Amino acid sequence: MKSRKPKQAVVLLSGGLDSAVALYYAKAKGYKCLCLIFDYGQRHRKEILRAQRIAKTAGCLHKVLKITFPWKGSALLDKKIKIPEKLSAGVPVTYVPGRNIIFLSFAISLAETIKAGAVFIGAHSQDYSGYPDCRPEFLRAFSRMAKAGTLGKYEITAPLLRKNKSQIIRLGKKLGVPFELTWSCYSGGKIPCGKCDSCRYRAKGFKEAGQPDPLIK
Protein backbone atom coordinates (compact mmCIF):
# COMPACT_ATOMS: atom_id res chain seq x y z
CA MET A 1 0.00 0.00 0.00
CA LYS A 2 1.32 3.40 -0.91
CA SER A 3 1.75 5.64 2.13
CA ARG A 4 0.15 9.06 1.97
CA LYS A 5 2.54 12.00 1.88
CA PRO A 6 1.81 14.14 4.93
CA LYS A 7 0.52 17.66 4.37
CA GLN A 8 3.27 20.19 4.92
CA ALA A 9 3.10 23.48 6.81
CA VAL A 10 5.43 26.33 7.73
CA VAL A 11 4.89 27.41 11.35
CA LEU A 12 6.12 30.75 12.70
CA LEU A 13 7.67 30.01 16.07
CA SER A 14 8.77 32.68 18.52
CA GLY A 15 9.53 30.84 21.74
CA GLY A 16 6.38 32.24 23.32
CA LEU A 17 3.32 30.39 24.47
CA ASP A 18 0.96 31.22 21.60
CA SER A 19 3.11 30.04 18.70
CA ALA A 20 3.94 26.82 20.59
CA VAL A 21 0.20 26.11 20.84
CA ALA A 22 -0.18 26.93 17.12
CA LEU A 23 2.58 24.40 16.33
CA TYR A 24 0.98 21.62 18.36
CA TYR A 25 -2.38 22.48 16.80
CA ALA A 26 -0.91 22.14 13.29
CA LYS A 27 0.66 18.81 14.25
CA ALA A 28 -2.67 17.57 15.64
CA LYS A 29 -4.26 18.49 12.30
CA GLY A 30 -1.84 16.12 10.58
CA TYR A 31 0.67 18.60 9.20
CA LYS A 32 4.35 17.88 8.90
CA CYS A 33 5.72 21.18 10.20
CA LEU A 34 8.83 23.18 9.37
CA CYS A 35 9.29 25.85 12.05
CA LEU A 36 10.57 29.27 11.04
CA ILE A 37 12.30 31.19 13.82
CA PHE A 38 13.57 34.76 13.44
CA ASP A 39 16.67 36.24 14.96
CA TYR A 40 15.80 39.90 14.44
CA GLY A 41 17.73 41.72 17.13
CA GLN A 42 15.45 40.91 20.05
CA ARG A 43 16.58 42.25 23.44
CA HIS A 44 17.59 38.76 24.48
CA ARG A 45 18.38 35.43 22.82
CA LYS A 46 16.40 33.37 25.30
CA GLU A 47 13.27 33.24 23.17
CA ILE A 48 15.24 32.01 20.12
CA LEU A 49 16.81 29.22 22.16
CA ARG A 50 13.43 28.31 23.61
CA ALA A 51 11.85 28.25 20.13
CA GLN A 52 14.54 25.83 18.96
CA ARG A 53 13.92 23.54 21.95
CA ILE A 54 10.17 23.62 21.39
CA ALA A 55 10.62 22.64 17.72
CA LYS A 56 12.91 19.74 18.70
CA THR A 57 10.55 18.59 21.44
CA ALA A 58 7.70 18.59 18.92
CA GLY A 59 9.86 16.46 16.59
CA CYS A 60 9.96 19.13 13.88
CA LEU A 61 12.72 20.61 11.76
CA HIS A 62 13.39 24.31 12.13
CA LYS A 63 15.25 27.16 10.46
CA VAL A 64 16.58 30.24 12.23
CA LEU A 65 16.60 33.20 9.90
CA LYS A 66 18.65 36.27 10.77
CA ILE A 67 17.12 39.52 9.62
CA THR A 68 17.92 43.11 10.48
CA PHE A 69 15.45 45.81 11.28
CA PRO A 70 17.86 48.72 10.76
CA TRP A 71 15.35 51.15 12.22
CA LYS A 72 14.62 51.54 15.90
CA GLY A 73 11.53 52.84 17.61
CA SER A 74 10.24 49.79 19.48
CA ALA A 75 11.08 48.80 23.03
CA LEU A 76 11.52 45.22 21.80
CA LEU A 77 14.51 46.23 19.68
CA ASP A 78 15.89 49.31 21.41
CA LYS A 79 17.37 48.75 24.84
CA LYS A 80 17.22 52.50 25.52
CA ILE A 81 13.41 52.34 25.62
CA LYS A 82 12.17 51.01 28.93
CA ILE A 83 9.72 48.10 28.87
CA PRO A 84 6.61 49.40 30.65
CA GLU A 85 5.51 47.75 33.88
CA LYS A 86 1.78 48.13 33.51
CA LEU A 87 -0.75 47.00 30.92
CA SER A 88 -0.78 49.66 28.23
CA ALA A 89 -3.78 51.09 26.41
CA GLY A 90 -3.64 51.59 22.64
CA VAL A 91 -0.51 50.63 20.69
CA PRO A 92 2.22 49.49 23.10
CA VAL A 93 5.83 50.72 22.86
CA THR A 94 6.76 47.11 22.14
CA TYR A 95 5.16 47.44 18.68
CA VAL A 96 7.62 46.74 15.83
CA PRO A 97 6.19 48.25 12.60
CA GLY A 98 5.42 45.59 10.04
CA ARG A 99 6.90 42.73 12.04
CA ASN A 100 4.24 40.12 11.31
CA ILE A 101 4.05 41.31 7.70
CA ILE A 102 7.77 40.62 7.27
CA PHE A 103 7.61 37.29 9.14
CA LEU A 104 4.64 36.07 7.09
CA SER A 105 6.31 37.19 3.86
CA PHE A 106 9.32 34.98 4.55
CA ALA A 107 6.97 32.17 5.59
CA ILE A 108 5.08 32.19 2.28
CA SER A 109 8.36 32.42 0.36
CA LEU A 110 9.51 29.29 2.21
CA ALA A 111 6.12 27.62 1.78
CA GLU A 112 6.27 28.19 -1.97
CA THR A 113 9.77 26.75 -2.13
CA ILE A 114 9.04 23.54 -0.19
CA LYS A 115 5.53 23.29 -1.65
CA ALA A 116 3.82 23.53 1.73
CA GLY A 117 0.13 24.26 1.58
CA ALA A 118 -0.31 26.13 4.86
CA VAL A 119 1.34 28.73 7.06
CA PHE A 120 0.47 28.79 10.76
CA ILE A 121 0.81 31.88 12.95
CA GLY A 122 -0.05 32.16 16.64
CA ALA A 123 -1.50 35.67 16.34
CA HIS A 124 -4.57 36.49 18.34
CA SER A 125 -6.34 39.76 18.51
CA GLN A 126 -7.80 39.80 21.98
CA ASP A 127 -4.80 40.18 24.23
CA TYR A 128 -2.70 42.45 22.06
CA SER A 129 -5.43 44.41 20.38
CA GLY A 130 -3.02 47.31 20.02
CA TYR A 131 -0.91 45.54 17.36
CA PRO A 132 -2.44 46.23 13.93
CA ASP A 133 -0.67 43.23 12.41
CA CYS A 134 -2.53 40.77 14.64
CA ARG A 135 -6.03 41.83 13.57
CA PRO A 136 -8.32 39.44 11.69
CA GLU A 137 -8.78 41.96 8.87
CA PHE A 138 -5.01 42.12 8.41
CA LEU A 139 -4.71 38.33 8.20
CA ARG A 140 -7.53 38.13 5.67
CA ALA A 141 -5.89 40.85 3.56
CA PHE A 142 -2.53 39.08 3.82
CA SER A 143 -4.03 35.82 2.55
CA ARG A 144 -5.53 37.58 -0.44
CA MET A 145 -2.23 39.33 -1.18
CA ALA A 146 -0.32 36.03 -0.93
CA LYS A 147 -2.67 34.42 -3.43
CA ALA A 148 -2.16 37.30 -5.88
CA GLY A 149 1.62 37.52 -5.48
CA THR A 150 2.76 33.90 -5.58
CA LEU A 151 2.21 30.81 -7.67
CA GLY A 152 0.94 28.61 -4.87
CA LYS A 153 -2.12 28.55 -2.72
CA TYR A 154 -1.25 29.01 0.90
CA GLU A 155 -3.77 28.98 3.61
CA ILE A 156 -2.67 31.49 6.25
CA THR A 157 -4.00 29.85 9.39
CA ALA A 158 -4.29 31.65 12.71
CA PRO A 159 -6.06 29.05 14.86
CA LEU A 160 -5.89 31.20 18.02
CA LEU A 161 -7.25 34.37 16.48
CA ARG A 162 -10.55 34.42 18.35
CA LYS A 163 -9.27 32.94 21.59
CA ASN A 164 -8.16 34.67 24.76
CA LYS A 165 -5.11 33.64 26.77
CA SER A 166 -6.89 31.21 29.07
CA GLN A 167 -8.58 29.47 26.13
CA ILE A 168 -5.18 29.20 24.41
CA ILE A 169 -3.68 27.69 27.56
CA ARG A 170 -6.53 25.17 27.89
CA LEU A 171 -6.10 24.17 24.24
CA GLY A 172 -2.33 23.87 24.70
CA LYS A 173 -2.81 21.69 27.78
CA LYS A 174 -5.05 19.35 25.78
CA LEU A 175 -2.49 19.18 22.94
CA GLY A 176 0.44 18.46 25.27
CA VAL A 177 2.34 21.72 24.72
CA PRO A 178 5.51 21.81 26.87
CA PHE A 179 4.65 25.10 28.58
CA GLU A 180 7.77 24.82 30.74
CA LEU A 181 9.85 25.53 27.60
CA THR A 182 7.89 28.59 26.48
CA TRP A 183 9.13 32.06 27.39
CA SER A 184 6.84 35.08 27.43
CA CYS A 185 8.77 37.70 29.44
CA TYR A 186 10.12 40.66 27.45
CA SER A 187 13.26 40.53 29.59
CA GLY A 188 15.71 37.66 29.33
CA GLY A 189 16.39 37.03 33.03
CA LYS A 190 16.65 33.66 34.77
CA ILE A 191 13.05 33.90 35.89
CA PRO A 192 10.19 35.93 34.34
CA CYS A 193 10.10 39.54 35.63
CA GLY A 194 6.39 39.26 36.42
CA LYS A 195 5.91 42.94 35.65
CA CYS A 196 5.86 43.42 31.87
CA ASP A 197 2.67 43.26 29.76
CA SER A 198 3.55 39.81 28.53
CA CYS A 199 4.17 38.35 32.00
CA ARG A 200 0.92 39.86 33.28
CA TYR A 201 -1.16 38.46 30.41
CA ARG A 202 0.45 35.05 30.90
CA ALA A 203 -0.21 35.03 34.66
CA LYS A 204 -3.83 36.13 34.11
CA GLY A 205 -4.29 33.42 31.46
CA PHE A 206 -2.97 30.57 33.64
CA LYS A 207 -5.06 31.80 36.58
CA GLU A 208 -8.25 31.93 34.50
CA ALA A 209 -7.49 28.51 32.96
CA GLY A 210 -7.13 27.09 36.46
CA GLN A 211 -3.68 25.79 35.61
CA PRO A 212 -0.33 26.33 37.33
CA ASP A 213 2.35 28.00 35.17
CA PRO A 214 5.29 25.54 35.21
CA LEU A 215 7.69 28.51 34.89
CA ILE A 216 6.59 29.87 38.26
CA LYS A 217 7.90 27.79 41.14
Add this chain to the structure above:
Amino acid sequence: MKSRKPKQAVVLLSGGLDSAVALYYAKAKGYKCLCLIFDYGQRHRKEILRAQRIAKTAGCLHKVLKITFPWKGSALLDKKIKIPEKLSAGVPVTYVPGRNIIFLSFAISLAETIKAGAVFIGAHSQDYSGYPDCRPEFLRAFSRMAKAGTLGKYEITAPLLRKNKSQIIRLGKKLGVPFELTWSCYSGGKIPCGKCDSCRYRAKGFKEAGQPDPLIK
Protein backbone atom coordinates in the same frame (compact mmCIF):
# COMPACT_ATOMS: atom_id res chain seq x y z
CA MET B 1 7.42 82.24 5.89
CA LYS B 2 7.41 78.70 7.16
CA SER B 3 9.05 76.29 4.71
CA ARG B 4 7.00 73.25 3.73
CA LYS B 5 8.31 69.94 4.91
CA PRO B 6 8.98 67.82 1.81
CA LYS B 7 6.89 64.69 1.34
CA GLN B 8 8.90 61.60 2.16
CA ALA B 9 9.05 58.32 0.27
CA VAL B 10 10.84 55.00 0.53
CA VAL B 11 12.06 53.83 -2.89
CA LEU B 12 13.07 50.23 -3.59
CA LEU B 13 16.28 50.43 -5.60
CA SER B 14 17.90 47.43 -7.27
CA GLY B 15 20.60 48.89 -9.48
CA GLY B 16 18.54 48.09 -12.56
CA LEU B 17 17.01 50.48 -15.03
CA ASP B 18 13.38 50.34 -13.88
CA SER B 19 13.87 51.20 -10.23
CA ALA B 20 16.24 54.06 -11.19
CA VAL B 21 13.43 55.53 -13.32
CA ALA B 22 10.99 55.04 -10.42
CA LEU B 23 13.40 56.96 -8.14
CA TYR B 24 13.74 59.90 -10.53
CA TYR B 25 9.97 59.88 -11.02
CA ALA B 26 9.41 60.10 -7.25
CA LYS B 27 11.93 62.96 -7.03
CA ALA B 28 10.18 64.78 -9.88
CA LYS B 29 6.92 64.46 -7.94
CA GLY B 30 8.53 66.35 -5.07
CA TYR B 31 9.34 63.46 -2.74
CA LYS B 32 12.37 63.40 -0.49
CA CYS B 33 13.47 59.80 -1.10
CA LEU B 34 15.16 57.25 1.12
CA CYS B 35 16.40 54.38 -1.07
CA LEU B 36 16.18 50.83 0.25
CA ILE B 37 18.66 48.41 -1.33
CA PHE B 38 18.75 44.68 -0.56
CA ASP B 39 21.79 42.48 -0.32
CA TYR B 40 20.03 39.13 -0.56
CA GLY B 41 22.65 36.82 -1.93
CA GLN B 42 22.46 37.90 -5.56
CA ARG B 43 24.86 36.14 -7.93
CA HIS B 44 27.01 39.26 -8.07
CA ARG B 45 27.49 42.45 -6.03
CA LYS B 46 27.60 44.72 -9.04
CA GLU B 47 23.92 45.66 -8.88
CA ILE B 48 24.21 46.61 -5.19
CA LEU B 49 27.18 48.87 -5.92
CA ARG B 50 25.33 50.40 -8.86
CA ALA B 51 22.23 50.99 -6.75
CA GLN B 52 24.34 52.86 -4.18
CA ARG B 53 25.90 55.03 -6.90
CA ILE B 54 22.48 55.79 -8.41
CA ALA B 55 21.14 56.88 -4.99
CA LYS B 56 24.13 59.15 -4.44
CA THR B 57 23.89 60.62 -7.93
CA ALA B 58 20.23 61.37 -7.29
CA GLY B 59 21.22 63.13 -4.06
CA CYS B 60 19.33 60.67 -1.87
CA LEU B 61 20.18 58.77 1.28
CA HIS B 62 20.14 54.99 1.10
CA LYS B 63 20.18 51.91 3.33
CA VAL B 64 21.57 48.53 2.32
CA LEU B 65 19.72 45.78 4.13
CA LYS B 66 21.21 42.31 4.29
CA ILE B 67 18.67 39.51 4.26
CA THR B 68 19.00 35.80 3.73
CA PHE B 69 16.81 33.62 1.58
CA PRO B 70 17.90 30.31 3.11
CA TRP B 71 16.08 28.40 0.44
CA LYS B 72 17.32 27.95 -3.09
CA GLY B 73 15.39 27.27 -6.23
CA SER B 74 15.96 30.37 -8.33
CA ALA B 75 18.73 30.93 -10.85
CA LEU B 76 19.20 34.41 -9.36
CA LEU B 77 20.34 32.93 -6.05
CA ASP B 78 21.72 29.55 -6.98
CA LYS B 79 24.88 29.54 -9.07
CA LYS B 80 24.29 25.88 -9.92
CA ILE B 81 21.25 26.83 -12.03
CA LYS B 82 22.25 28.17 -15.42
CA ILE B 83 20.81 31.54 -16.46
CA PRO B 84 18.89 30.83 -19.68
CA GLU B 85 20.04 32.45 -22.90
CA LYS B 86 16.67 32.91 -24.54
CA LEU B 87 13.49 34.72 -23.61
CA SER B 88 11.49 32.32 -21.50
CA ALA B 89 7.78 31.66 -21.63
CA GLY B 90 5.79 31.37 -18.39
CA VAL B 91 7.53 31.77 -15.05
CA PRO B 92 11.30 32.14 -15.60
CA VAL B 93 13.89 30.18 -13.58
CA THR B 94 15.06 33.55 -12.27
CA TYR B 95 11.85 33.79 -10.20
CA VAL B 96 12.54 34.12 -6.45
CA PRO B 97 9.34 33.15 -4.55
CA GLY B 98 7.94 36.08 -2.61
CA ARG B 99 10.83 38.43 -3.37
CA ASN B 100 8.79 41.58 -3.96
CA ILE B 101 6.50 40.67 -1.08
CA ILE B 102 9.48 40.57 1.27
CA PHE B 103 11.04 43.75 -0.18
CA LEU B 104 7.78 45.69 0.07
CA SER B 105 7.21 44.44 3.61
CA PHE B 106 10.54 45.91 4.74
CA ALA B 107 9.74 49.09 2.80
CA ILE B 108 6.45 49.69 4.62
CA SER B 109 8.09 48.88 7.96
CA LEU B 110 10.68 51.57 7.19
CA ALA B 111 8.02 53.97 5.87
CA GLU B 112 6.05 53.60 9.09
CA THR B 113 9.16 54.27 11.16
CA ILE B 114 10.27 57.43 9.31
CA LYS B 115 6.66 58.51 8.74
CA ALA B 116 6.97 58.45 4.96
CA GLY B 117 3.68 58.52 3.10
CA ALA B 118 4.65 56.59 -0.02
CA VAL B 119 6.60 53.56 -1.18
CA PHE B 120 7.82 53.45 -4.78
CA ILE B 121 8.58 50.26 -6.66
CA GLY B 122 9.73 49.94 -10.27
CA ALA B 123 7.63 46.84 -10.98
CA HIS B 124 5.98 46.58 -14.37
CA SER B 125 3.89 43.77 -15.65
CA GLN B 126 4.56 43.83 -19.35
CA ASP B 127 8.13 42.67 -19.65
CA TYR B 128 8.21 40.15 -16.85
CA SER B 129 4.66 38.91 -17.00
CA GLY B 130 5.83 35.59 -15.59
CA TYR B 131 6.57 37.02 -12.12
CA PRO B 132 3.35 36.89 -10.07
CA ASP B 133 4.66 39.53 -7.66
CA CYS B 134 4.83 42.20 -10.40
CA ARG B 135 1.15 41.98 -11.37
CA PRO B 136 -1.22 44.91 -10.83
CA GLU B 137 -3.63 42.72 -8.84
CA PHE B 138 -0.79 41.79 -6.49
CA LEU B 139 0.18 45.42 -5.91
CA ARG B 140 -3.43 46.38 -5.21
CA ALA B 141 -3.77 43.51 -2.74
CA PHE B 142 -0.49 44.49 -1.09
CA SER B 143 -1.69 48.08 -0.59
CA ARG B 144 -4.86 46.86 1.06
CA MET B 145 -2.91 44.50 3.30
CA ALA B 146 -0.50 47.29 4.30
CA LYS B 147 -3.41 49.52 5.31
CA ALA B 148 -4.88 46.75 7.45
CA GLY B 149 -1.60 45.72 9.07
CA THR B 150 0.07 49.00 9.98
CA LEU B 151 -0.83 52.26 11.67
CA GLY B 152 0.06 54.51 8.77
CA LYS B 153 -1.33 55.09 5.33
CA TYR B 154 1.17 54.22 2.66
CA GLU B 155 0.53 54.62 -0.94
CA ILE B 156 2.28 51.78 -2.78
CA THR B 157 3.18 53.48 -6.04
CA ALA B 158 4.29 51.58 -9.12
CA PRO B 159 4.52 54.37 -11.72
CA LEU B 160 5.86 52.04 -14.44
CA LEU B 161 3.25 49.35 -14.03
CA ARG B 162 1.49 49.88 -17.35
CA LYS B 163 4.58 50.85 -19.35
CA ASN B 164 6.76 48.73 -21.56
CA LYS B 165 10.55 48.95 -21.60
CA SER B 166 10.82 51.57 -24.34
CA GLN B 167 8.26 53.80 -22.63
CA ILE B 168 10.21 53.44 -19.37
CA ILE B 169 13.43 54.41 -21.15
CA ARG B 170 11.80 57.44 -22.77
CA LEU B 171 10.43 58.55 -19.39
CA GLY B 172 13.85 58.04 -17.79
CA LYS B 173 15.54 60.06 -20.51
CA LYS B 174 13.15 62.96 -19.84
CA LEU B 175 13.81 62.74 -16.09
CA GLY B 176 17.61 62.69 -16.50
CA VAL B 177 18.19 59.12 -15.23
CA PRO B 178 21.91 58.21 -15.39
CA PHE B 179 21.40 55.07 -17.49
CA GLU B 180 25.16 54.56 -17.66
CA LEU B 181 25.08 53.62 -13.95
CA THR B 182 22.22 51.13 -14.22
CA TRP B 183 22.96 47.41 -14.55
CA SER B 184 20.46 44.95 -15.97
CA CYS B 185 22.53 41.86 -16.83
CA TYR B 186 21.97 38.80 -14.61
CA SER B 187 25.71 38.13 -14.77
CA GLY B 188 28.21 40.45 -13.09
CA GLY B 189 30.84 40.66 -15.84
CA LYS B 190 32.71 43.78 -16.95
CA ILE B 191 30.27 44.26 -19.80
CA PRO B 192 26.67 42.97 -20.12
CA CYS B 193 26.48 39.39 -21.48
CA GLY B 194 23.91 40.39 -24.11
CA LYS B 195 22.32 36.96 -23.90
CA CYS B 196 20.19 36.75 -20.74
CA ASP B 197 16.48 37.73 -20.61
CA SER B 198 17.30 40.97 -18.90
CA CYS B 199 19.96 42.04 -21.45
CA ARG B 200 17.62 41.20 -24.33
CA TYR B 201 14.70 43.17 -22.90
CA ARG B 202 17.01 46.13 -22.27
CA ALA B 203 18.43 46.07 -25.81
CA LYS B 204 14.93 45.79 -27.30
CA GLY B 205 13.75 48.70 -25.14
CA PHE B 206 16.58 51.05 -26.11
CA LYS B 207 16.13 50.13 -29.76
CA GLU B 208 12.38 50.81 -29.70
CA ALA B 209 12.92 54.07 -27.79
CA GLY B 210 15.38 55.18 -30.49
CA GLN B 211 18.05 55.74 -27.86
CA PRO B 212 21.59 54.39 -27.60
CA ASP B 213 22.35 52.33 -24.46
CA PRO B 214 25.29 54.09 -22.81
CA LEU B 215 26.47 50.71 -21.45
CA ILE B 216 27.04 49.39 -24.97
CA LYS B 217 30.11 50.95 -26.58
